Amino acid sequence: METRILHVEDNPDDALLTAMAFRKAEVPAHLEVATDGQKAIEALSGGASIVPPACVLLDIKLPSLSGLDVLAWIRQQPNLKRLPVIMLTSSILASDVNRAYDLGANSYLVKPSNLEALIELAKTIDLYWLRTNTPPLVTT
């Protein structure tokens, strides 16, 4: 079964470029895009019946529900509380970084500005989070 990654990103250009970078990096995973926080929660809802993605790439600046709100919600769900969440955002504000870790983010990555760096980042995520890292048992 193909590895799925949930990419929560409101900017369609960024979503497209990220997908392009993952394709160029030949990451064997499918990126599902949720364009705001509410859609992200919908995509993850359904309790024990759904199969959670391998990880979530989560932007912070989102309309209405922010990425941090989504993160807090995830950590409150019994079946999602250990789901690896990787913040992928352009914010380097210390307050955002600290808040994300406080809420239980597993990693905090800043969006690179050029495509080459984005491809490198995609390779790193593949190598570390999808291959090297031992995933938790998400569902209890």
Place this chain on the structure above:
Amino acid sequence: MNPNTLLLERALLPNLAGETPKGTSRPIADLKANILLVDDRPDKLLALEAVLTSLDQNLVQARSGKDALRQLLKRDFAVILLDVSMPTMDGFETASLIRQRPSSEHTPIIFITSIGNSENHIARGYSLGAVDYLLTPIVPDVLRAKVSVFVELHRQTELIKRQGEQLRRLEESKHQREMAEVADRLERETRRNRFFTLALDMLGIADFEGRLLQLNASWEEVLGYTESELRSVSGMDLVHPEDRPAMQEQMQALRNGCRTAQLEGRYRHKDGSYRWLFWSAAPFPAENLIYIFARDITPRKQAEAKVAMLNQELEQRLVALTTINGELEAFNYSIAHDLRTPLRSMSGFAKALLEDESSNLTPLGLEYATRIARSANYMDNLLLDMLAYSRLAGADMVPEQFTLDEPVAELLGLVEKEIRDHKISVEVGSPLGTVFAHLPTFKQILTNLLSNSVKFVAPDRPAQIRILTTRTPGYIRLSVQDNGIGIAPEHHEKIFGLFQRLHDNQTYPGTGIGLALVRKGAERMGGRVGVESEVGKGSHFWVDLPAEPPPPDGNENPSRRRQS
């Protein structure tokens, strides 16, 4: 008689009103005692008087008990000779009434009684407070001897009383004389003293209660009261209620022997306003006086208050400016940050065109895409520098102690490729020393200086870079010297400004922020930067970094040291 007593008596005599001395040989005459003779029979009174005349005292006769009591109201008596058997009010009855009066309670009474009644009468007489008795017929010598005892007793008592009174008067007049002398002397001294009368400051002499005894004209000029008005009030009454406790404390210190006291306080002017006086005072304990020097410092106080107010206003403006500055920095940060998002798309999709769609593009199309990618890349560098500058301006920098050698080696490693490509020979001093600075900011500064040195190499000679330190008072000066193209002196100041560039972007690419970052960073760390350079002769950039930790009482909030 004690000769001293005599002397004293002589001294006293002229002061006794209505009495004149009869001669130094008989001073006692002036202390004549009153003797009351009480008998209903004139012949017996006459007999008593005849016997007692030789004592030379005042003999007063009374023909009845009632008469005796009347006489007792008029004067004091040294002794009373009281006949026992008298009609209407007998001697015992009279004695008992005499004793009831406080003024005659202790006056000695000698009863006169006949031998026939003696035993009975004597007992009764003693019970009524008689001191002695005489039996008729009178024996003149006995009578004189007995009365003499009481006359002498009275005289001595009177003498002691008068001596006491006289001493008291002497003391009093001496004190008054002394006080008058002091006042006179003060008056003379102060009026005669030109310094006192001409002084612009207020000079005065007060007593220990703070009442001004002497004062010069300046008091009236400053406080509006006339001299007599000022003399008639206690200085404390004019002091502002809030300043009174401090003033009282100083006065007490002066009274207790403190040698000088100084104080600033507000005094009420006659018009009701308050004037600030600075005074300095010294006590003169021998005469219970305080010498006062006072100066009107109201103009200075008003100026101080104005300065304080202006300072407060400045402080408020500073707070407002700091807030605005902070908001501007946040705004700059936000702008630079948000601009990067669309830039990411421009850059990313231009690259995608070049890589994924190159087969579908004409050579011109490829060139356009290349230009888009290049511009996007330049703009991204610009925004990154702006973000770095913004961060530097706003960050709190807590200085730490570190040696320069490690970060210098580390940063040289980052430009290793350029050094190799341009065949630059690099020379680094050792050891470079220890500074108190913010390490990340230092790294940023050195990165920018090094990248300038490897960028502006002269095309016609082998490039060199020297990094060394020298010690200046309080600072370590880190020098980055190159033999590159150099900078004309008129540009030496300009190059540290924001967005200042000397070359077109094709020849020497850059954003114009690098050296502004260097200056801002150095200033934020309490250091400074400078350049010595000539066109064609290379550049020497230097950064002075603190060699000592910042003083502990310095600004606890480093961000307040922020400079524009």
